[in-house]
Amino acid sequence: MIVLDTSHTLKIVLEETASTQLDFYVSYIDTANDEVGSNEGTTNDTTDVTLVNSPSSGKRLIRFINIYNADDTSHNVVIKIDDGTNQRVLKRVTLTSKDSLVYTPSKGWVIESLRKFIQLDDTPNSYSGLAGKLFKVNSAETALEASTNTDSEIAEAVNVAANVIEKVAEVEVSSDCTYVDFTGLDGNSAWFYILLATTRNPTSSEAWCDIFVNGDTDNTHYYAQKLHVCGTNDDKERHNDARLIHAYANNRGFSKAVIFKDPDGYFKWRAELILSTGSGVRLYSIAGSKTATIDNITSLRIQARISNAIGAGSKFILFKARRG
Amino acid sequence: MKIKGLRVDVRTGKVEEVFEEISDEEYKRRLEEAKKAEEERKMRELIEAKKKEILERLAKEELIKEGKIKREFFKNV
Numbered sequence: 001m002i003v004l005d006t007s008h009t010l011k012i013v014l015e016e017t018a019s020t021q022l023d024f025y026v027s028y029i030d031t032a033n034d035e036v037g038s039n040e041g042t043t044n045d046t047t048d049v050t051l052v053n054s055p056s057s058g059k060r061l062i063r064f065i066n067i068y069n070a071d072d073t074s075h076n077v078v079i080k081i082d083d084g085t086n087q088r089v090l091k092r093v094t095l096t097s098k099d100s101l102v103y104t105p106s107k108g109w110v111i112e113s114l115r116k117f118i119q120l121d122d123t124p125n126s127y128s129g130l131a132g133k134l135f136k137v138n139s140a141e142t143a144l145e146a147s148t149n150t151d152s153e154i155a156e157a158v159n160v161a162a163n164v165i166e167k168v169a170e171v172e173v174s175s176d177c178t179y180v181d182f183t184g185l186d187g188n189s190a191w192f193y194i195l196l197a198t199t200r201n202p203t204s205s206e207a208w209c210d211i212f213v214n215g216d217t218d219n220t221h222y223y224a225q226k227l228h229v230c231g232t233n234d235d236k237e238r239h240n241d242a243r244l245i246h247a248y249a250n251n252r253g254f255s256k257a258v259i260f261k262d263p264d265g266y267f268k269w270r271a272e273l274i275l276s277t278g279s280g281v282r283l284y285s286i287a288g289s290k291t292a293t294i295d296n297i298t299s300l301r302i303q304a305r306i307s308n309a310i311g312a313g314s315k316f317i318l319f320k321a322r323r324g
Numbered sequence: 325m326k327i328k329g330l331r332v333d334v335r336t337g338k339v340e341e342v343f344e345e346i347s348d349e350e351y352k353r354r355l356e357e358a359k360k361a362e363e364e365r366k367m368r369e370l371i372e373a374k375k376k377e378i379l380e381r382l383a384k385e386e387l388i389k390e391g392k393i394k395r396e397f398f399k400n401v
Contacts, residue, residue: 168334179329181342205355206362235372305358307327307351318334 001105002062002090004028008083010052010090012067015076017045022075022095023068026051032058043067043077051079065103069095077101165194165319173314176202179303180310182318187297190320193259197302200311201247207309210242211259212301213267214294224288242288244271244302247309251276259300265293325351 004010012024021042028037032055043049052062069075079091091109095101100112134154135144147154159166168190169182187193201207210219222242228235247253257271266289273284300318304310326343333339346354387393 169332169337171330171332171339173330175328177329177341178327179344181329181331182334183331184333184335205358206365207358208361230369233369233372233376235368237368303329305354305361307325307354318332 002081002103004052004054004060004062004081006054006057008081009050009054010062011048011080011082011087012043012051013048013078013080014043014045015078018043018071018075019073020071021045022077023070024051025064025066026062027064028052029061029063030055030058031061032056048080048082061105062103063105065101067095067101069097069099072097159323163323165321166323167317168193168320169316169318171316173310173312173316176308176311178307178310179301180316182300183298185297185299185320187261188295190297190322191260192321193297193300194319194321195255195257195259195300195302196317196319197245197257197315198252198254199245199247199314200252201249201304201306201309202311203306203309204249205306205309206246206248206251207304207306208241208243209245209247209302209304209310211244211257211269211288212242212303213290214296214298215301216290217301217303221292222288222290224286227285229283229285242290243286244269244288246273246275246284248276259297261294261297265295266290267294267297327351 002010010026012022014022021044023040023042025040026038029035030037037060039050039052041049041051051065052060054060065079067077069077074094074096077091077093077095078089080087080089091101091103093101093109093111095111096113098113102110102112104110130146132151133146134149136147137143138145149157168185171180173180185193197209199209210217210222212222219241223238223240224243225238226236226243228237244257245253245255252275254274255271257269259267259269261267268290269286269288271284271286271288273286275282275284302310302316325346325348327346329342329344331340331342384393384398388395
């Protein structure tokens, strides 16, 4: 807040002459008598003009200053504090024609532009109705204009431009269940899917969850090669099934899997698993394949071998790697 | 027996609870398979641990026999 005492005044001066002088208005409060006062006037080219005089006693608290450039050209405006001996520059700004320099204790000095938007000509002069919109340079490359696209279209355009992977599904299990189906997939378009899964097994039996493609839930149609590391021990096995995620009884599991159809049409998955917790933490690495070829990946099922072994709180996110 | 699942349509983002009917035999078979897999996993871990223990003991004995490590070394380990 700008505070004046009995020896200080606030002044304004321009660094050049003006065809039309700049208008100003100031309001303040005097602490000596709690009276509100104001002052208004115009600049006088390069000659100092008093914006606010010093109070006769106590302090004068500046509450509001508005300086409006009524001229048709920009001006360099200088605001100074004068203590009778020295002048200190408080603010120096270039004020474009029809812009205002505003001071309030809460926001300090702010240039308010009525005619412009983001300091470019011919842009919308109001935010009204533009909530959530992005701005782009107009076709004439002279100004900004609000995009008329929807938020999702803009997000899609940004994602396409950035060529990022796209989240296609997200599920948080609210009550214990046995399987999660992802339908409406198009593996020929996506090429690769990436699945992140963190599961809770609330049952009293340890449970594998298998990954089945296109409704084929026969485990004998799949093989999974597994490497299991626990402390300094490890073991390797190949199983005639489609294992993907494992969680011990009343425990938790995590799996990150890349799922795809290879160039000859074989369905495959490659998963890294974390099991258990704390000193019991274990690592599984799995490579899996279906024995027969498929035309496409149209659905995926993550199915527990024990009923309700996908507990509430389990989370799945499925991404596709490519935008077809 | 009914088993509960979730179906997620990635085109619409719709998630719905669905149920599938499986026979009691199928349910029992799955349960037995899971139990069997659990038992096998436990057995395999025991076997792997024992294999490691035996191999380590044999390796130490061979190294001692070859004079590459002194028996006293293992007493301090």
